[in-house]
Amino acid sequence: MEGTFTLPLFPVYLVDYLGATVMVILSFYALFFARRLTRLEPKNILWAYFFWFSLVMVIFSISRGVGHLLPYVFRIANLPELWDALDPYSGGLNTLALCGVAILILHYHSTAVLIERAKVDALSLERANERLREAHGDLSRLNQTLEQQVEERTYDLRLSEEKFRGFFEGSKDMIYFCDAEGRLCDINESGLRLLGVERREDLVGHPLDAFFSDQQRGAQYCALLASDGQIKDFEAEFVGKEGEPLYLMITASVITDRTGAIQGCQGVARDLTRFKKMMEQLVHSEKMTSVGQLAAGVAHEINTPLGIILGYAQLLGEELEEQVEVHETLGIIEKQAKICRRIVADLLNFSRQTKEHNKLYGDLNQCLEEVLAIVNHTLNMDHIFIHRCLAENLPKTCFDNERMRQVFVNLLTNAHHAIGSEGIIGVWSRWHEESGQIEIVIGDSGSGIPPDQLGRIFEPFYTTKGIGKGTGLGLSVSFGIIQDHNGRIEVNSPPLEPELVALDMHTTFHIFLPIISAGLEKEQ
Numbered sequence: 001m002e003g004t005f006t007l008p009l010f011p012v013y014l015v016d017y018l019g020a021t022v023m024v025i026l027s028f029y030a031l032f033f034a035r036r037l038t039r040l041e042p043k044n045i046l047w048a049y050f051f052w053f054s055l056v057m058v059i060f061s062i063s064r065g066v067g068h069l070l071p072y073v074f075r076i077a078n079l080p081e082l083w084d085a086l087d088p089y090s091g092g093l094n095t096l097a098l099c100g101v102a103i104l105i106l107h108y109h110s111t112a113v114l115i116e117r118a119k120v121d122a123l124s125l126e127r128a129n130e131r132l133r134e135a136h137g138d139l140s141r142l143n144q145t146l147e148q149q150v151e152e153r154t155y156d157l158r159l160s161e162e163k164f165r166g167f168f169e170g171s172k173d174m175i176y177f178c179d180a181e182g183r184l185c186d187i188n189e190s191g192l193r194l195l196g197v198e199r200r201e202d203l204v205g206h207p208l209d210a211f212f213s214d215q216q217r218g219a220q221y222c223a224l225l226a227s228d229g230q231i232k233d234f235e236a237e238f239v240g241k242e243g244e245p246l247y248l249m250i251t252a253s254v255i256t257d258r259t260g261a262i263q264g265c266q267g268v269a270r271d272l273t274r275f276k277k278m279m280e281q282l283v284h285s286e287k288m289t290s291v292g293q294l295a296a297g298v299a300h301e302i303n304t305p306l307g308i309i310l311g312y313a314q315l316l317g318e319e320l321e322e323q324v325e326v327h328e329t330l331g332i333i334e335k336q337a338k339i340c341r342r343i344v345a346d347l348l349n350f351s352r353q354t355k356e357h358n359k360l361y362g363d364l365n366q367c368l369e370e371v372l373a374i375v376n377h378t379l380n381m382d383h384i385f386i387h388r389c390l391a392e393n394l395p396k397t398c399f400d401n402e403r404m405r406q407v408f409v410n411l412l413t414n415a416h417h418a419i420g421s422e423g424i425i426g427v428w429s430r431w432h433e434e435s436g437q438i439e440i441v442i443g444d445s446g447s448g449i450p451p452d453q454l455g456r457i458f459e460p461f462y463t464t465k466g467i468g469k470g471t472g473l474g475l476s477v478s479f480g481i482i483q484d485h486n487g488r489i490e491v492n493s494p495p496l497e498p499e500l501v502a503l504d505m506h507t508t509f510h511i512f513l514p515i516i517s518a519g520l521e522k523e524q
Helices: 010-040 045-076 080-106 108-170 189-195 215-228 273-319 324-351 364-381 401-419 474-484 498-502
Strands: 174-179 184-187 230-239 245-256 262-271 360-362 384-390 397-399 423-432 437-444 488-492 507-514
Touching (some): 174 189, 215 245, 245 273, 364 397, 364 401, 397 507, 401 423, 401 474, 474 488
Antiparallel strands (some): 174 184, 245 262, 488 507
16 A cells, blocks of 8 residues: 555564563473472472472463464475464463462462561571580580590499408408398408418308307397397307317498398407407416415414424424334325425415526527436336437526426426336427527327316316325426516427327427526526
8 A cells, every 4th residue: 555654564574573482481491490409308389389380380381482482484385284283272271381380489488477487497496406405515515524424423423332342351349241131241351260260262152150059049049130120249159270279359330222122231340369369367366366465374374283294293203213113104295285285385486485596698509408318217116118309509598497397396306207218208308599598399199188178287286197196286386487587388289290200209399488698697
């Protein structure tokens, strides 16, 4: 139509074509990043929303872009009727895509609420995580403190155990533990030594009351412990090593659990054996003192009438010498009076009420030889052989020769009576340079001394001889004489030394005397 001005449509078509292409590219690009975000955080609602929104926009852009691009393609291909057939479908797809976009936009508020809730939950979760981290830190610090406390407690426990073990093993008293049946569970080394057992295993499992010498006393111990729950200063006699009596003072208490049921007992036993022996020696010493005082008084009272009887008997014997029968009777009276005077002299020696004796510097071997020469004839008559073993170069010492002879005569006479006839008496002298003592040993092959009599042989008036054969004062007097010389006398039956046993010695008396130099003679 002439005179009409028209604009060229190519720029419009170009912009439309390029815009559709760019829209498709940008929608796919947005979908790509939305997909990456959902993969990074699959549980994030916002990224899921963006993914679906991008997917709908891709569908819309494809539908919209195809609707803009295909008409140009079909027109250039001279197929416009084909686009006319596809145009309704393209429009419908656009409508559906726009509806999807609208629906997503309408649900954005709900999604925002969910996102807010998610943020609140995330914040709460973050705070919970923070508190959890703080709790974890506190727990870590507590764990470190607990480990330190455990180490400290373990160290204290180990230290306490070492202290207890040191006290348990180092105690001089017997410490023991028993189970509920009264059987030994544990005992320290002192207890093993007291009971004469080498290994702890030999005692574990044995009932404690089995070691009581008196089973009734053991039953009383168990009954008191069960009824009162504890025992304090309970004295008992146990069977010690080699069957010797062992006196113990026991303090014990029961061990209970939380319910009060008895699980066992623990106790400490103190050895009173030496104390008992010392008390017996003290009582014996007091008794000896009393007996000595009594003997001294009796001896002084008897001396005067004895002297008168002996004097008148001798006078009458001289006057009535021609009357044989009367003279013989007076001789018997004189003889018995002299025996009584000797007994009185022994009593005075025992009581130590006589005058001081002179101690001179001399040789004990020589004193022994003089006594052996006196008794040798009597012993030979009964076929008793004397075995001498006197040390050469025995040191000299200060002693009362007459009183020491009396001791040797008493011991040799007792040995003679113990043998009777046909036996051996051994005499030894020794010098112990380490202790500075001289030892005199007198033994015999007699019947020996019973164990129940060993502790009484030095008691005054105690004798196992028949009537008229002894007064029971010989060993008591000898004991006192040796003590006056600052020595001691011991008896063994049987002997402890194998060489003495080999010589058939059944009893040996050992006299120990200190070596006193001549310069101290007057001081003694």
